[in-house]
Amino acid sequence: MGKRTIIPFGPQHPVLPEPIHLDLVIEDESVLEAIPSIGFIHRGLEKLVEKNEWPEMVYVIERVCGICSFGHGWGYCKSVEGNLGAEIPPRAEYLRTVWHELSRIHSHLLWLGLLADGFGFESLFMHSWRIRETILNIFEETAGGRVIFSVCKVGGVRKDISDEKLKDIVKTLDGIRKETAELTNVFLEDVSVRSRLSGVGALTKQDAEDLCAVGPVARASGILQDVRLDGHGAYPYLDFSPCIETEGDCYARCKVRIRELFQSMDLIEEAVSKIPAGDIEIKLKGNPSGEFVARMEQPRGEAYYYSKGNGSKYLERMRVRTPTNANIPALVKTLQGCDLADVPMLVLTIDPCISCTER
Amino acid sequence: MANLKIGKMIMRSLFKKPATLMYPVIPREYKERTRGHIEVDMNACILCGICMKKCPTDAITVNREERTWSIQRMRCIQCSCCEEVCPKKCLVNESSYTTPDIIKIADTYEKPDEPNAAAGETGLKCADTCVFCGICVKKCPSDALTVDRAAKKWEVDNDKCTKCGFCVESCPKKSLSIE
Numbered sequence: 001m002g003k004r005t006i007i008p009f010g011p012q013h014p015v016l017p018e019p020i021h022l023d024l025v026i027e028d029e030s031v032l033e034a035i036p037s038i039g040f041i042h043r044g045l046e047k048l049v050e051k052n053e054w055p056e057m058v059y060v061i062e063r064v065c066g067i068c069s070f071g072h073g074w075g076y077c078k079s080v081e082g083n084l085g086a087e088i089p090p091r092a093e094y095l096r097t098v099w100h101e102l103s104r105i106h107s108h109l110l111w112l113g114l115l116a117d118g119f120g121f122e123s124l125f126m127h128s129w130r131i132r133e134t135i136l137n138i139f140e141e142t143a144g145g146r147v148i149f150s151v152c153k154v155g156g157v158r159k160d161i162s163d164e165k166l167k168d169i170v171k172t173l174d175g176i177r178k179e180t181a182e183l184t185n186v187f188l189e190d191v192s193v194r195s196r197l198s199g200v201g202a203l204t205k206q207d208a209e210d211l212c213a214v215g216p217v218a219r220a221s222g223i224l225q226d227v228r229l230d231g232h233g234a235y236p237y238l239d240f241s242p243c244i245e246t247e248g249d250c251y252a253r254c255k256v257r258i259r260e261l262f263q264s265m266d267l268i269e270e271a272v273s274k275i276p277a278g279d280i281e282i283k284l285k286g287n288p289s290g291e292f293v294a295r296m297e298q299p300r301g302e303a304y305y306y307s308k309g310n311g312s313k314y315l316e317r318m319r320v321r322t323p324t325n326a327n328i329p330a331l332v333k334t335l336q337g338c339d340l341a342d343v344p345m346l347v348l349t350i351d352p353c354i355s356c357t358e359r
Numbered sequence: 360m361a362n363l364k365i366g367k368m369i370m371r372s373l374f375k376k377p378a379t380l381m382y383p384v385i386p387r388e389y390k391e392r393t394r395g396h397i398e399v400d401m402n403a404c405i406l407c408g409i410c411m412k413k414c415p416t417d418a419i420t421v422n423r424e425e426r427t428w429s430i431q432r433m434r435c436i437q438c439s440c441c442e443e444v445c446p447k448k449c450l451v452n453e454s455s456y457t458t459p460d461i462i463k464i465a466d467t468y469e470k471p472d473e474p475n476a477a478a479g480e481t482g483l484k485c486a487d488t489c490v491f492c493g494i495c496v497k498k499c500p501s502d503a504l505t506v507d508r509a510a511k512k513w514e515v516d517n518d519k520c521t522k523c524g525f526c527v528e529s530c531p532k533k534s535l536s537i538e
Contacts, residue, residue: 048415057415063436124365140390142392143392144437150437150438186368
């Protein structure tokens, strides 16, 4: 029996820019236990509901995360709209869906790049981000911002996308589809990538269920769980079924995200072909006075948005539970017994977003 | 050649022009909707201060006494919230970014003097058709209005009133007017 040592991993680590700290109890080269700690990047955004009126708070909530910013804005709006009992015009719901799915493509391409960077495949990383740039340009053309959209508002959306522009988006996505297929083929077929990811950090279906894993982590372990099935936005009108894999290892998590990438492109195409004409927002009356919980399927998994109003212009409480928060127990479980060299891969494949988690 | 899955892609990019721009030698093209920076038209601005109240980051300061409107560029998050709430639509989010600086600067704009300001008798007026419903009081962002239904009295505090026109829009009897 070897000597036990504790190795600190993060909050600053070459592999990942996210400030998560892990105390790794190791014996020889294998990890016996991992003790996670966060708290390096808390910004107190939830507290700002007391200072910003609820219609303006959406611009703050969007800044919870720089990658799934649209989803956070939508989640907040959904929660306050639920509180007010508002019905959103169908065109607004379709536009939200298109933007949200574009965010998913951008997020997954970003993650693929980070993963490639994590296992030292620099050119693969660069090519992932080059393709992602096309999506960022679409964001800027339609919403005005490359990262933060500021288009979602309580009661609808602030900007319309013309039908010609929507068709242009579909054409652009068709243009990058071939290149993306070529890129993702490297992740799925390349021998060195496969040997780095296959069989590493397997999470069984039972463990994923017990530890309440969400998003691609849960889906890679064979759990049919996706909030988009619950019928919000335009998803009930689209042909959608979640991407499921059963192996539960890093390769399966990578495969789920790659399949979702192409699925998002299909969903956007379908949404554009079905988008109805009409208003993009409704006028809201009164102030929120109840409690409401909204759920969203972010690129990283399920997120909760709780809002409590007291009839005034300011919400009494706002709470966000982000997917990374739910996936940390699953991460800790997979870290037990893994090789020290596999730790960065395991942390990366849950796609951690710590600034989201701490808000 | 299982190990050269990326080979084609790399060969192609070897002979293509770079995907990046030589910024700032080659300037960046802004899109039509790009939210770059806020510009104000001081001739149209009435210094009502609604943008200041609604700004999520407290980047805007409106000083009615000195007749100035100022914005801290580093604080502004380009959310366009001020543009949306402005009653006179004198704020515009221009598509270009401001030039970078090493200090946090605040841009201050002064409102030109109005020649008719001293003439007096300008302001919010209420006609006899008023039913003292009090909707204007609720809508007023500056708390300048008071309505007493029992005494059938409608009053405006001219020092507080910014003539933003929200009450005029909301009045169900169309009794209010800005002269």
